[in-house]
Amino acid sequence: MDPEDARAALEQRRAALLHEDRVDEQARAPVELDQESVGRLSRMDAMQVQQMARALEQxxxxxxxxxDAALDRLAAGEWGYCVACGDEIARPRLVHDPSVSHCIKCAS
Known part of the structure; x- marks a missing residue:
């Protein structure tokens, strides 16, 4: 994977994450207490869905x-090298996830 392919993949994934945040926004909204329209168990389910949506957001x-850090490394010409030891990160690892910042040795 060359740096331009990595940049395109990273920007595409970042855009997808932002889209998922917008789609999921309603699920993270506060659960209203309205006992007439939502029973206790339904409210508890809604609160659980809200917490799961917040965890996904995190x-x-x-x-x-x-x-963003990988894009910064790309801009600085440091992408593909371990931020801990400076060794080159294995290409299959970068192809799998272009945002990795550590070689397999340092990641262990």
Missing amino acids: RRKAERARI
Whole structure:
């Protein structure tokens, strides 16, 4: 995977994450207490769905941060090298996830 392919893949994944955030926005909204329209168990289910949506949002946020860091490394010409030891990251690892920042040795 060359740097331009990596940039395209990273930007595409970042756009997909932002789209997922917009789609999932309603699920993260506060659950209203209206006992007439929603029973206790239904409200508990809605609150559980809300918590799962918030957890997904946090995971997407962390992935976006990794993507942004990888894009910064691309811009600096440092993409493909381990941020800990400086060794080259194996190409299959980068093809699988262009946002990785550590070689397999340092990631272990």
